[in-house]
Amino acid sequence: MDNWKDNRNVFWTLATPGTFWLFVFFILPLGFLFVMSFSDKAIIDGQISITEYDYLTGVTNYFRSVEPLYLQIMWKSIWVSALATALCLLTAYPIAFGICFAPDRWKPLLLLLVVLPFWINLLIRTYALIAVFRTQGYLNLTLGVAGLGPYEMLYNNFAVIFGLVYVYMPFMVLPLYATIERLDKSFLEASLDLGATQFTTFLKVTVPLTMPGIITGIILVFIPCLGSFLTPDLLGGANAIMIGNVIERQFKAANDWPFGAALSFMLMYATLAALMLRAFLASRSKGVDV
Amino acid sequence: MTEPIVSIRGVSKKFPGGIIAVDNVHVDIAQNEFFALLGPSGCGKTTLLRMISGLETPTEGQIMIGGEDMALTPPNKRPTNMVFQSYAVFPHMTVEDNVAYGLRVTGVAADETTRRTAEALEMVKLSHLAKRKPDQMSGGQRQRVALARALVKRPKVLLLDEPLSALDAKLRDDMRMELTRLQETVGITFIIVTHDQDEALSMASRIAVMDKGAVQQIATPSELYEQPTTRFVADFIGKVNLIDAKVLSTTAKAITCEAKGLGKMSVPTNKSCGDTVAIAVRPEKLKLSVSKPADAKLLAIAGKVRDVAYYGDTSHVVVSASDGLDLQINVQNDTRTGGSGVERGQKIWVSWAPDDSIVLTE
């Protein structure tokens, strides 16, 4: 690797466009948002203005964001995401495991089938779920034939969690597949050979040795779940709103941008906390890295 | 022979796709034997070992361990333990936890686990590294962990898959002696898989030589070397000169045959032979002389020295005898000044005692 001083022209040519774009269209907007989160709507002629703001007036927005109502939604977003992540892990692990142990000629197809939905538009996939789940949807129609239902399956927490699992499962399968595939199978054989049952082997050898993949998968699913807006909006409706929906409301319907900005930063802090937890766990399981 | 500890009866293993890894193998291994499965890579020896451990299941045949049929017994219920080629020492556990693993998962009491783990570590001289993680250890040390981890289970049979292949030359010699010592102290049957004939010859009490999934010969090391039964075994174990000969007549104790350049000769054997045989002679059994040896009983052939390779203790001389027949002769360099005493291009006689010839029929 060269020192940047060795070839300044090349360095600046390569660095400038990306750095410019990142700074002007990402960092700077975040800076605007940050300033906005400490601002208030301006009061002009005794009326609250819709378009003008008093900048950097204080932290009142943050105080509001930890009011019980919003804290509750934040908390709910966290547990809904955690539950969806756990369900993703429970379904993705056997899938990733099975693909790794499938006959070689089946592997690419099985993997492709898991990843393909990832390439299909998120909105379309969510829309497809609505068609399946709604009261007059295919699932209730099928149940109706069996003499059951119809059940209200949309617009509740169940629908949101199912939707999140459905949408983000490929993110869990891929890192798990990568670590299990790299795992030296003789560790599992050694464990069986030493008298452990299949189940003990799984708990004491397979899981610890694939922990890096598990952690990566959890992060890759948990973070988008926590910040999700579309899935709870379309599948959860008014009954199952998450923090993303509250933020959207502040910027669209409620038109309270300063408060929305503060909530956005709360969400970002939660995300960064999850990432730091991951870095911490990764450094602890260093010896396991396979 | 007492009841064999491992009895392999007509075992075959076919992999999907029609590859036959092991083909109708019969082997009986006695209590306390140090048994080696020897063969080139891909001969099926590792597959056979894995079938004994239960990590593979035979497609045909029966494996008995301690008199019990193992067909329905999964690896974790078998009285065998394995030292893997890659050692497979769990990287997320300390040395101690690795060794104790097999005891803990089978519900051995905690105090007994501690005691036996300590003993096993003592036995492989690793007590001082008990708290280390495997990634802080050398290959040789990791192998000792793998050994201790298997031995602590007190298996009836210890299986070793190419245990020395990943070690460097010096360490390999030490480990070879260590394994022999261990086998004598613990009194467990060892079955070792190796592709290295020196390893097998120096450690094992009996060796099964395998090729293309089939067992070629089962014998003690010296029998294998001095009385190979097939061309493959003669060629695979040590160096050998093979001379094709036409059989002229046979008696119960010897055959008379004719080979190019050697003329008629009588070679002792009790095998029944077909029309053609191969006469095998080890290079160190051949003698060089400038003139035809006086002893008429010796078999002798004239030739020209084609190549001399100096190896310190010995020199390997290649003599071109009759057309197409090259013989290798190993000469001891038993004086400091003499060397092999021959030079390239020199005319020379090669001779050996008829008793040193091995008749190979297949």
Add this chain to the structure above:
Amino acid sequence: MAALLKPGSGPLDYGNRLWLKCLFVLIYLMLYIPIITLIAFSFNTDKRGIVWRGFTFDNYVKAWNNSALIEALTNSIVIAIIATIISTVIGAMVALMLWRFRFPFKGTYEAFMGLPIVIPEICMGVALLLFFNESGMMEFVVNTPWPLNLSNIIIAHVAFCFPFVTVVVRSRLVGFNRQLEEASKDLGASEWQTFWKVIVPFMMPGLVAGALLAFTLSLDDFVITFFTSGPETVTFPVKVYSLVRRGVSPEINAASTVLIVITVVATVIAMKLQAPAKAGKG
């Protein structure tokens, strides 16, 4: 579990386990039933799209004649193509820079470059909304002719796409043997020639993969576009969103099927393009 071993099947042959096979079928069904029904019902004659009443292409014709839907689809594709080109170029340049040079605060720089990948989309969406609004770009684009009125969406898409391209291209560059570069220079090629004749061909699979990722991310994006699009311009996902809020209709199924086909075909083409390059990786 597995007390009985079937002949010829080892304890690690999990692929043969019945329970695992059943689970596979179940999960794959769960993944595909919604999509397949969506596609199937785009050919349904029933207006409300619930019961199968017969095969028809009417929904496609209706979708085709729905000028708002077509405009949204065109917008989406134009945005995706332009954003992909810009992101691939910028992303690859950053990747080259990070691969080639040491410089102060490189770790911090990389962390910032990774931020658009990790922070929640909605945060980025509202930040850009605020930015475009305050800088006056939002008003500006409303009255500009097509496709200039898409420029803020394109800018936003590039901002979240190019860091992905950087990651993909950089991971490809890690495998580059710098002796190839030295050999090329030793044989008399200039730095510029070496770049085009040695480094770019090596990067190509990474560029294709990165471009494909950028294209899909852009085409797929709803949240950021939702916040950054002006009142007059919509992309396909934003349009579908407003339609879905009003209810399910076979017309949306038809339009969605078209988009699914476009993405799947693009993916397959990109994979085909990548395959021979991969084989010659050496």
